[in-house]
Amino acid sequence: MDVVSPELNSLLPDEIMDTEDIEDVPHSQPGTTGVHSEPSLATSTKLTTPFTISPANRQIILNKVASQASEAAKSAGNPPQVIKQDGQKLLVTAIGKSGQPIVLQLPHTGSKPGVSQTAGDTKSQAPQFKVVTIGGRSDLKPVVGNQVTTLQTQQLKTVQIAKKTPASSAAPIKFIITKTVNSKGISPQTSVPPVITGRVLTQSSPVMPPRTITLSEPHNTNLQSIPGKKIAISPLKTPSKNIKPVAVGGVGGSQFKTIIPLATQPNVQQIQVPGSRFHYVRLVTATTASSTGQPSGPSTSSIQTAKPMVVSTAAVRMSVPVVPAQTMKQVAPKPLTSGPQVVTTTQTQQRLIMPATPLPQIQPNFTNLPPGTVLTPAPGGGNVGYAVVPAQYVTQIQQPPFVTLASSSSFSASTGIQTQARLPLNGLSAAETTSRPRKPCNCTKSQCLKLYCDCFANGEFCNNCNCNNCFNNLEHETERLKAIKTCLDRNPEAFKPKIGKGKEGESDRRHSKGCNCKRSGCLKNYCECYEAKIMCSSICKCIGCKNFEESPERKTLMHLADAAEVRVQQQTAAKTKLSSQISDLLMRTTPVISSGSGRLPYTFVTKEVLEATCECLLEQAKKAEQTHQPQVEAERMILEEFGHCLMRIISSAGKAKSDCASINC
DNA sequence: GAGTTTGAAACT
DNA sequence: CAGTTTCAAACTC
Known part of the structure; x- marks a missing residue:
């Protein structure tokens, strides 16, 4: 099934993907070359055993190593797949659940193809892999060095960021699993910071080849460390028991039951390709501990999805769709060239695109999805469906910055999901979105699934809106996807800026x-x-x-607006200054008193003092009244008296302070 | 806050 | 594609 038209494909940057020779093979077809494996095998699969490395392609076929998985795959008539792409380093294995190979990817070695990367530790000869599997419910334990302690993946998703060169003449590629950094787009200085569970980390070293992504066990609450690397643990990394089914949507019933893996690991991987203006995001399906109750196999392994992988970038980051191979043949990332360039050049918005398998007919044109749209898998189905998720939602899922695990354990799906205002949005920087969060919509009839709704039109979920019967949320992902498709059918550029x-x-x-x-x-x-x-x-x-430019009306309005803005700024500045002065005053009077006698300065404002102050003010009022002062003058007199009272209070407080200090001495 | 106005989106 | 209707935001009171 073609998802992206050739013309769209032509728009792809070279380093993004190779849309040729991509086939999605129904993994249900026995005897095909699709990768199949039994879930039960995943738990025992290890990569410590020898494996095959193809120097030319820098590929490792893990399932040749993982004997159990390999044998099982063979017995199932599904030999492992090796995706060969020039300049790519791919590792493909078949140790996941049925039809879900796990792909390990050797880091790009630039001028040294075929040379395995060390783990940053020069003592280690073992190559490190990037586990780029996009596994549905992939339960992956850390890959440390060359060892995968536990691998379990339910479903292989396609992450296709391949170079736009024809694939080899080898057997038809059945799964385009991943793409490593394109040599074309990578300079030797390219860094590949590892990202763990949705965290994108910046590699400090400018000369750091692609390294390892360590997949952490979800229950491991400690930071996973890789020598010389920064690894952040997702706050979402909470035990699977905390997984909450957030949505059960879809007209089709529970088939589209959606579990937002907030409580576990984010099912999104960020991939940043150096030299590319695109910000890749890889999706993985939800974790196993879903409320769907679907068996995740006899595996006792921990739950983990693939981890975000950042290849690095210092350039403009854009988003591209990432699509599972089983469902989609091609994905055409497309820069938002028509967008408001001035604004979007600094954007970090992401797009994740995932198919709604049960509704292939409504797959939208992924290049025109709402800004920041993310397609995230509809959990519970593995390869069943996906939800179109605003990127900021995903961002928020995966990047709640360094929240402690303790707090994450109580992370609420309902609260976590719907927080989006502070995330980069539609080309606005995070600061901009913070200062100008989107206004809540008030839709009543559109179900927030039409462009009438600003939230929907901007590719966002409704959040803290006042809308009625809102379908613009994960709970109604099916409807939402349909609506997006409808809009795109009507206007392919409906979601473009x-x-x-x-x-x-x-x-x-x-x-x-x-x-x-x-x-x-x-x-x-x-x-x-x-x-x-x-x-x-x-x-x-x-x-x-x-x-228009010379319009006097417009100029007048502009002047008025400017004046108003200046006025607001002045007021803000005044408030800030006043607040600062008050704070300063309190700070100057507080410490000794509080530290000495334990009394705070404002305790000088006792009831008696207040009464006395009020009497003084009333006296001033009477005085003004008796002298027939105008109201303005009366107010001024009262305020002056109030000022005097305050000064006396402050003076008393200061005196008490000095007395207290002298006593303490 | 209720009602009106407005123009984009949706519909025919 | 044009005309009409629907819709939600902007605006007014």
């Missing part, structure tokens, strides 16, 4: 469609151009437009 760059050579942004205002003069927020703070352009079909 409306404000893009103007014609070539023009620096100004412009509305992609232009507005159609009739009565607002394009000087109210009804007008999308005005709302975006841009001028109307020739493509606008507005009537009576006043939103």
Whole structure:
């Protein structure tokens, strides 16, 4: 099934993927070359035994090593797959659950193809692997060195970030599992920071070849450390018992039951390819401990999904879809070239794209998914379905920065999922989104599944909105996916930013469609151009437009807006200053008193003092009244008296402070 | 806060 | 593609 059209594919950057020779093979077909294995094998699979390395391709076929898995796979008529791609380092194994090979990936060695990477520890001769398996419910234990203590994967997903070169003439690739860093896009200085459970870490060393991603056991609450590397443990790394089924959605019933792996590991991997402007995100299916009650096999291993892998980047990061091979043939990541470049160049938004297998007919054009959309697997089904998730949601899942595990254990799905305001969004930086969180929508009839809904239109879940009958959430992923598909059918660019760059050579942004205002003069927020703070352009079909450069009305409005802004800033500054002064005052009067007698300075404001102060103020009021002072003057007198009272209180406090200090001496 | 206005989105 | 309806945000009172 083609998901991405050839023309879209042509837009792909070279380093992203090879969309050729990609086939998805129904793993249910016996005798095919699809990789099959029994779940039970996963627990005992180890990589410590010898394995085959293809120097040319830097591939390791783990299932040749994992004898049990391999044998089982062979017995099942599903020999392991080796994906050969020039310059790629792929490891493919078949030790996962049925049809879910585990892919290990040797780090790219640049000029030394075939040379295994050490574990950063020069004493170690064992190559380290990147476990790039996107396994549904993949239960992976750490891969340390060349050893995988436990591997269990239910489902292989495809992470295709292959170079855009034809695959080898070898047997048809049945699973495009992963792509390592493209040599084309990697400089020797490329660093590949390891990422554990959704955490993207920056590699401090500029010269650090791709290394190992250590998959940590979910129950391991300690930091996994790799020599010379930073590893963060996801706060989501909580015992599987905390997994909460967040949603049971879908018109089809429980088939699309969704478990958000908040309480376990994020099922998203971030892949950043150096030299690429794209920000890859790999998806993995939910962990085994889902509420679906589906057996995860006799495995007693811990639960773990694949880990995010960051190849590194210092460039603009964009998102690309990542799609399981079983479901999708191609995925065409596409830069948001039409987006508001000025804004989006610094964005870190991500896109994860995952198919809703039971609804292949509604698979959207993944290149046009809502900004920041993430397709995340619909747990409970392994290869059943996926949810289209706003990227920031996923980001939030995987990157709650360094939350302690203790807190994560009580991590609530309901609270965790819906927090999105502080995440990079639609090209806005995190700071911007923090300062300007999206306004909650108030949809009542659209179920927040139409573009009327700003949340939906921006590829976000509704969060703290006032909407009724909202379907824009994980609980209704099926409907949401349908809605997205519908929108994309209607307008393939429906989710693309409306404000893009103007014609070539023009620096100004412009509305992609232009507005159609009739009565607002394009000087109210009804007008999308005005709302975006841009001028109307020739493509606008507005009537009576006043939103052009020389428009006096517009200038007046701009001046008013500027003045208002200045006023707000001044007020803010004044408040800040006043607050600072008050704090400073308190700080100056507090310490000795509190440390000496244990009394705080404000305890000087006793009831008696208050009464006395009020009497003074009332006296001033009476005085003003008796002298027939105007109200303004009366207020001034009262305020002055209040000031005097305060000064006396402060003075008393200071005196007490000095007395106390002298006593202490 | 309720009601009105507005224009994009959706629909026909 | 044009006309109409629906919708939710913007706006006004």
